[in-house]
Each structure stands twice: as C-alpha cells, then as structure tokens.
Amino acid sequence: MNKGFDNDKYLSMQSEHIRERIAQFDNKLYLEFGGKLFDDYHASRVLPGFEPDSKLRMLMQLRDQAEIVIVISAKDIEKNKIRGDYGITYDSDVLRLRDVFMEKGLYVGSVAITQYSGQNSADLFKKRLENLGIKVYTLYLIDGYPSNIPLIVSDEGYGRNDYIETTRPLVVITAPGPGSGKMATCLSQLYHEHKRGIHAGYAKFETFPIWNIPLKHPVNLAYEAATADLNDVNMIDPFHLEAYGVTTVNYNRDVEIFPVLQATFEKIFGKCPYQSPTDMGVNMAGNCIIDDEVCREASRQEIIRRYFHARNNLLEGTGTEEEVFKIQLLMKQAGIESENRAVVPAALALEEETGAPAAALELHDGRMITGRTSDLLGPSAALLLNALKELAGIDHDIHVISPEAIEPIQKLKVDYLGSVNPRLHTDEVLIALSISASHDENARKAMAQLSNLKGCQAHTSVMLATVDRLQFRRLGIEITCQPKYENKRLYH
Numbered sequence: 001m002n003k004g005f006d007n008d009k010y011l012s013m014q015s016e017h018i019r020e021r022i023a024q025f026d027n028k029l030y031l032e033f034g035g036k037l038f039d040d041y042h043a044s045r046v047l048p049g050f051e052p053d054s055k056l057r058m059l060m061q062l063r064d065q066a067e068i069v070i071v072i073s074a075k076d077i078e079k080n081k082i083r084g085d086y087g088i089t090y091d092s093d094v095l096r097l098r099d100v101f102m103e104k105g106l107y108v109g110s111v112a113i114t115q116y117s118g119q120n121s122a123d124l125f126k127k128r129l130e131n132l133g134i135k136v137y138t139l140y141l142i143d144g145y146p147s148n149i150p151l152i153v154s155d156e157g158y159g160r161n162d163y164i165e166t167t168r169p170l171v172v173i174t175a176p177g178p179g180s181g182k183m184a185t186c187l188s189q190l191y192h193e194h195k196r197g198i199h200a201g202y203a204k205f206e207t208f209p210i211w212n213i214p215l216k217h218p219v220n221l222a223y224e225a226a227t228a229d230l231n232d233v234n235m236i237d238p239f240h241l242e243a244y245g246v247t248t249v250n251y252n253r254d255v256e257i258f259p260v261l262q263a264t265f266e267k268i269f270g271k272c273p274y275q276s277p278t279d280m281g282v283n284m285a286g287n288c289i290i291d292d293e294v295c296r297e298a299s300r301q302e303i304i305r306r307y308f309h310a311r312n313n314l315l316e317g318t319g320t321e322e323e324v325f326k327i328q329l330l331m332k333q334a335g336i337e338s339e340n341r342a343v344v345p346a347a348l349a350l351e352e353e354t355g356a357p358a359a360a361l362e363l364h365d366g367r368m369i370t371g372r373t374s375d376l377l378g379p380s381a382a383l384l385l386n387a388l389k390e391l392a393g394i395d396h397d398i399h400v401i402s403p404e405a406i407e408p409i410q411k412l413k414v415d416y417l418g419s420v421n422p423r424l425h426t427d428e429v430l431i432a433l434s435i436s437a438s439h440d441e442n443a444r445k446a447m448a449q450l451s452n453l454k455g456c457q458a459h460t461s462v463m464l465a466t467v468d469r470l471q472f473r474r475l476g477i478e479i480t481c482q483p484k485y486e487n488k489r490l491y492h
Helices: 007-024 041-046 054-060 074-078 090-103 120-131 182-195 218-226 238-244 252-269 292-316 321-334 343-354 379-392 403-416 426-436 441-447 466-475
Strands: 029-033 066-073 108-116 136-140 170-174 201-205 234-236 249-251 358-362 368-372 457-460 478-481
Touching: 007 029, 007 054, 007 201, 029 182, 041 218, 041 292, 066 074, 066 090, 066 182, 074 090, 074 108, 074 120, 090 108, 108 120, 108 182, 120 136, 136 182, 170 182, 182 201, 182 252, 218 234, 218 292, 218 321, 234 238, 234 252, 238 252, 249 252, 292 321, 292 478, 343 358, 343 368, 343 457, 358 379, 368 379, 379 426, 379 441, 379 457, 379 466, 403 426, 426 441, 426 466, 466 478
Parallel strands: 029 170, 029 201, 066 108, 066 170, 108 136, 457 478
Antiparallel strands: 234 249, 358 368, 358 457
16 A cells, blocks of 8 residues: 555654643643544544554653543433444443553553533442542533633632542543543643642644645545534634734634633633644644645545445434535535445446445455355355455355355354344354365465455445444455445334
C-alpha cells in the first residue's frame, strides 16, 4: 500500500509539542484527548502510514510524566450507550481501556463519572469500580451549562464537583466516545487547582479536522463523514483569523464553545492563555503528510464507506436520514459517487449475472476477486476462499476444504442447532479450512495468506449477518454492504 503519512515524524513532533505545553504552565497540564487514544482506525485509513496505536505510542514516550483519567457520562451509563466499533457498552469499555493502558505500562489514576444527577445505574457502576479497587470521582450536572459562567465557575458549579487527585504533570483525559464530558472535567480541575494555588493548563489533542490543510481537503471532509451522526461541521476558525490574520480549520463545537472557554479562563485566572480554538490544540498531523494525493484518495474512499454504513444503519433503525443526506452532500463536495469504490460495481455485476447475492474484494495489487452464492457457501465465505487461493497461487478449480471438514459443520447447524441454511458463514469456512490444513498442503498455503487480506477492500450486494461482519473486521478487511436484505422477512 502507498504511504501518505510519516508516522515516526509524527510521534517525535507530537510528543515534543506536548512537553512544550507542559512547560508553559506550573508543570501541570490537563490534556483532553479527542477521538480514540488507540485503535484509531479512521486515522489510519485516511492517512495511510498512520499506525492505529500512534497516539498510545506517543503517550508512552511520556509515560513517566503522564497519568490517565478515564471519563464517562452518567447519561451514557443510564442509556447503555454502545461503542459502535466493538459493540460493547461505554461502561464496559471503561474497564477495557483501563486494562489496555495498564498492560502498556501507563498509569491510570482514576475514573470520573460526569453529568451526574442521581442516576441509579451510575451509582451501581461507581460501586462496582470501587469494589475493583479503582478510585472514582463524581462531577455533577450544572444548570445552564455551558453558558451560565457565573454559576459554572463558582463553588456551586465546578466547586461542587469532586477534586480529582492526580500526582503527575501530564493528566490525560480520555473517554470511550464523544460527549462524555472531557472538556468539562478539565475545566473543573483547573478551577480546583487554582483554588489550591496551582496554575494548571489545558490543551486539546484532536487529530481531526487537521487545522493546517484546506477546509475542503478530503481528509477533513472524511472527518465530517465520520461524525455525521454528531452533526459536526468543519469551519474556518474566526478567532484565529482575527487574532493572527491566518486561516486555519476547526469545527463548530470548539468554535461555539470558545467564548465560554475564554470567559471561564478569565474568571479562573484573570486572562485566557489562548486567542483561538486552534491555539488550544496540539496537533502535528498536517506537518507529517508526505504524499497528499495518497491521503486524498484514501479519504475519498473513507467517505464512500461511511455512506454505505450510514445507509445500512438507516435500514436497521440505528441511523437517521439526516446522516445519510449529510454524507451525500460531502460526496458531492469531494466529487465522488458510490461507484468510485471499485468493489461496488464488481459485486453488483456478479449479482445481476447470477441472480443471487454476490461479493467482491480488491487485493492490494488491484486484482478483483469475486464470490457467488452456492449450495455450500454464502458469497462472503466463497469470497474469502477465492481470495486466499488467488494469493496462494492455487488453481480455483482445486478444493482446499475437504468434504470431511464441511459435512460435520453442516450436520451440526441443521440437525442439532436448528438452522434452515446449511451454507457456511465466514467463521465456519475458516474453521473448516483450518481442519483441512492439518493434512492438506493447499489448505495450509491458503491459511498462510490470511494476514495478507488486511487492508483489502470488499463489498457485498446484500447486508451481511453480524457474524460475517465481525470476521471481516477481525481480518482487517474494509467491508461495505448494499443497503438491502437478502430476503423480505421483517425480522433479521
């Protein structure tokens, strides 16, 4: 795959920039981490060369100075909010995040529950964390937030919140997802630190939008597509333009909240250390793009993928028409259509030819592989086998899975588990392949190619079952689906 981003340069520049920010204040900086601290696959897709764990690796360079506070909103606990990429609730993800950070040698000091107003589920979660030996702090819902500055910056506002005890100069505030109250947590801590005579600082680590590339650059448009459900809009930072006469890119929420943030800083410290939302950021990503066209094309493809995901969500009842309409508008701005994703017309053409669901996958060298529906295999399972054969140089007429491996799985599905569909899903065909690999050389060669599917693009002419989507994700294949079901049943 072509690289468009210098990851090593990014790690070096980003960590140095954070050290400079810490030194600006009394050796105490609250750093709000926007987006995902690790597993940032969106960034790795639109900036080829960006490693999904880049932020985590950068933070590990500062591990002796840093501690992490994980923030979760009581409202999200109450409504069992789900993290889309992992399919787990935000409260479960707090535990997962803590485990990952601790395993990497990073210090997680505590968990903060924000926007608390007596939710019983939040009380139960707090008790559960405390029983696990984790420090938990509570930050309350403040009437009139964020505009009622006199109340917010007072002992009845921020002052009512618990003071989160920290011991290191860099305090990283992260969360399972957006809207968790990260900024409010940072500002509450600044208020408490000021009362204790400490001039702490605040900064924001937000990868997107990238402030020093054009407003309508596909990388920034892809960010809008990724946050279409939040209705984020990229815009020129008017405060930065007025203060410095320089055009930079930010997004609506930070621009809208900046006057409040500015007033909050002035109320706490007497003056605001920043002239604009862009000033608050510590983001060197734009300086590390080494091939602009590679990043542009990767971002165009990401917008198309987001379009299909939005249409799938709408059909499943988890998305909105507004989200779909917004991404359609972004596609027009980027000058692209869904057919610009090469696997889409390939899958649809095979479906039209066979009259049954079909799938297509593009290998890294541009070869197009297809999979059709058969009596034994669904199109996704057939696609995987065909792709592995192609990569391993195995003739497509050769069977790499023996009947002895398939028959027991089909018997289990139909005779014992009550399935009416004997065709193998992707997970089942991989199990059958692994069984065959114990005694068949071609099956072993095919299995050895699984890692080479990572980063490949695929499309199916119908929406996939959850199990197939999960297997594609585990293999690192970027899958999209036509927004239609295989049959006309109401329950899927």
